Amino acid sequence: MDAVNTLIQTRMASKHAPRIPEVTAHLVEAGGKRLRPMLTLAAAQLCGYEGAHHIKLAATVEFIHTATLLHDDVVDESGQRRGRPTANLLWDNKSSVLVGDYLFSRSFQLMVETGSLQVLDILANASATIAEGEVLQMTAASNLSTDEAIYLQVVRGKTAALFSAATEVGGVIAEAPADQIKALYDYGDALGIAFQIADDLLDYQGDSNATGKNVGDDFRERKLTLPVIKAVAQATEEERQFWQRTIEKGKQAEGDLEQALALMAKYDTLEATRQDALRWAEAATQALTVLPDHPIRKMLHDLADYVVSRLN
Amino acid sequence: MDAVNTLIQTRMASKHAPRIPEVTAHLVEAGGKRLRPMLTLAAAQLCGYEGAHHIKLAATVEFIHTATLLHDDVVDESGQRRGRPTANLLWDNKSSVLVGDYLFSRSFQLMVETGSLQVLDILANASATIAEGEVLQMTAASNLSTDEAIYLQVVRGKTAALFSAATEVGGVIAEAPADQIKALYDYGDALGIAFQIADDLLDYQGDSNATGKNVGDDFRERKLTLPVIKAVAQATEEERQFWQRTIEKGKQAEGDLEQALALMAKYDTLEATRQDALRWAEAATQALTVLPDHPIRKMLHDLADYVVSRLN
Numbered sequence: 030m031d032a033v034n035t036l037i038q039t040r041m042a043s044k045h046a047p048r049i050p051e052v053t054a055h056l057v058e059a060g061g062k063r064l065r066p067m068l069t070l071a072a073a074q075l076c077g078y079e080g081a082h083h084i085k086l087a088a089t090v091e092f093i094h095t096a097t098l099l100h101d102d103v104v105d106e107s108g109q110r111r112g113r114p115t116a117n118l119l120w121d122n123k124s125s126v127l128v129g130d131y132l133f134s135r136s137f138q139l140m141v142e143t144g145s146l147q148v149l150d151i152l153a154n155a156s157a158t159i160a161e162g163e164v165l166q167m168t169a170a171s172n173l174s175t176d177e178a179i180y181l182q183v184v185r186g187k188t189a190a191l192f193s194a195a196t197e198v199g200g201v202i203a204e205a206p207a208d209q210i211k212a213l214y215d216y217g218d219a220l221g222i223a224f225q226i227a228d229d230l231l232d233y234q235g236d237s238n239a240t241g242k243n244v245g246d247d248f249r250e251r252k253l254t255l256p257v258i259k260a261v262a263q264a265t266e267e268e269r270q271f272w273q274r275t276i277e278k279g280k281q282a283e284g285d286l287e288q289a290l291a292l293m294a295k296y297d298t299l300e301a302t303r304q305d306a307l308r309w310a311e312a313a314t315q316a317l318t319v320l321p322d323h324p325i326r327k328m329l330h331d332l333a334d335y336v337v338s339r340l341n
Numbered sequence: 342m343d344a345v346n347t348l349i350q351t352r353m354a355s356k357h358a359p360r361i362p363e364v365t366a367h368l369v370e371a372g373g374k375r376l377r378p379m380l381t382l383a384a385a386q387l388c389g390y391e392g393a394h395h396i397k398l399a400a401t402v403e404f405i406h407t408a409t410l411l412h413d414d415v416v417d418e419s420g421q422r423r424g425r426p427t428a429n430l431l432w433d434n435k436s437s438v439l440v441g442d443y444l445f446s447r448s449f450q451l452m453v454e455t456g457s458l459q460v461l462d463i464l465a466n467a468s469a470t471i472a473e474g475e476v477l478q479m480t481a482a483s484n485l486s487t488d489e490a491i492y493l494q495v496v497r498g499k500t501a502a503l504f505s506a507a508t509e510v511g512g513v514i515a516e517a518p519a520d521q522i523k524a525l526y527d528y529g530d531a532l533g534i535a536f537q538i539a540d541d542l543l544d545y546q547g548d549s550n551a552t553g554k555n556v557g558d559d560f561r562e563r564k565l566t567l568p569v570i571k572a573v574a575q576a577t578e579e580e581r582q583f584w585q586r587t588i589e590k591g592k593q594a595e596g597d598l599e600q601a602l603a604l605m606a607k608y609d610t611l612e613a614t615r616q617d618a619l620r621w622a623e624a625a626t627q628a629l630t631v632l633p634d635h636p637i638r639k640m641l642h643d644l645a646d647y648v649v650s651r652l653n
Contacts, residue, residue: 045473045477046476046480047480048476048479048480049476100439100442103434104434104435104438104439122416123416124479126412127472127476127479128476130409130471130475131472131473131475131476133445133472134471134472137449137465137469138468138469141458141462146456146458149453153449153453156445156446156449157446157450160442160443160445161357161443163439164358164360164361164436164439164443165357165358167435167439168359
């Protein structure tokens with residue numbers, strides 16, 4: 030990971046435009062979990078890789094992630110990220126859009142340097158899935174007809190596609206057998222889904238000191254996530270009108286968040302959501318069984334447990 | 342070009358997010374000049390290419406161009422493009438940012454399909470130059486210390502990098518000799534610079550019916566372009582204060598555009614700018630001499646003449 034961090038520092042530089050490293054450093058140094066590059070390194074080493082391209086791929090994946098965060102904050106008009114003001118607030122939307130584009134193009138240069146067309150294919154497809162998921166979320170988020178299938182598609186786009194690409198390219202660069210590459214993809218996909226469901230659940234029951242977000246942000250931002258989708262699916266006519274007013278029309282008043290939480294409690298949807306997250310984490314650990322017995326496999330197993338351990 | 346247009350239509354579709362083709366169609370169907378994909382097709386055919394990958398590369402280049410237009414309009418807060426309202430006005434900034442990201446990822450998929458690492462390398466580098474140029478423009482545009490060298494860097498980023506990549510990849514896919522590939526790069530680079538200088542000049546002396554823009558838009562948007570940079574370089578202390586107030590501080594009042602035009606007339610900077618555009622167009626035609634004698638070479642020659650023929 031030290032080599033990855035060094036490479037990130039080197040490649041986020043710009044000879045001509047000092048605004049670029051300023052904005053990037055704000056995010057990169059904010060102490061993200063570096064989960065995605067770690068997954069790439071782990072997958073490559075687990076499959077016995079002894080070269081150095083996995084460092085480039087790990088930096089690639091982190092650059093793609095950082096680029097999407099910059100664009101997300103513009104799209105969501107967010108003011109906070111990782112407990113600090115967002116780049117669009119500190120600088121402006123222009124900087125976030127353009128520096129995001131720059132990081133995406135830098136990630137593209139890095140992956141080309143590995144010389145693997147299979148890696149490029151995986152990351153090109155992941156990029157398209159991510160972008161499509163973001164657009165889908167924009168149109169589906171405040172629409173009450175959004176069901177669990179659409180939610181899953183959005184989650185694959187916004188989170189799981191990069192997790193699964195991160196693990197898959199680690200296996201590809203190590204020239205692992207096809208069944209192991211598939212297992213790495215499946216692990217990353219399930220881990221990413223578990224991770225995002227857990228995140229969406231914590232929005233309603235998390236400790237705001239630990240998550241750096243306020244309880245109910247998604248409700249206030251009119252974003253349908255799994256706990257609400259499950260409540261909408263069982264809603265009485267009157268309850269449906271409540272969701273229409275608060276989510277679809279965005280006409281929220283004091284006490285509405287409490288009412289939303291009461292409806293989720295009525296149908297026990299927070300617990301049902303937690304069970305979904307646990308199932309996806311279990312699917313992630315199941316996928317690992319095909320992979321070589323190795324301390325890193327144990328670590329990936331523990332990571333899947335950890336992702337859902339934050340849930341009550 | 343019909344095959345390119347068909348491919349663009351097919352690939353801009355999205356199974357899940359209908360917003361994507363809506364926004365893209367608005368731009369793609371607005372009747373852009375399709376200059377960049379045409380350059381790729383021309384370069385490949387001029388070098389005797391008989392395969393079909395040049396179609397994919399032409400669509401790639403147009404997708405990158407469309408993606409940058411979508412992001413530019415957000416960054417510039419533009420209201421008009423090609424004589425129609427911009428996507429960020431018709432939909433919103435979110436759509437423009439995310440659909441731009443989607444098109445960029447689609448372009449990436451298309452180029453991977455050609456299987457040429459050299460092509461991927463060229464387009465990755467062009468993407469980074471484009472993004473870096475955009476960030477540089479953002480910080481340099483309203484700064485009076487921006488000189489002709491920085492202007493040229495910005496122009497290479499915002500325009501010439503994609504022109505030169507468009508022609509270069511045409512030669513690469515045709516497996517042309519290195520000196521021909523270099524000539525194609527040089528032609529695209531010089532053509533792009535001539536094109537952008539002409540555009541910046543027409544902002545001050547163009548017919549707004551023909552250009553679809555109002556005279557002096559760049560002045561009002563506090564964008565330093567070549568005609569003003571040349572006037573600033575020769576300014577008296579009093580004139581410098583005028584430029585500081587209007588461009589750096591953006592405090593503009595009625596009559597300021599007329600005063601700006603008078604200062605450009607005083608130093609004859611519109612004519613000096615026109616001479617620069619003519620020199621770059623000449624450099625473009627010079628680069629062509631290395632290439633095979635072919636009707637397409639004549640067409641590329643005429644194109645370089647055409648780009649500057651709009652200038653008085």
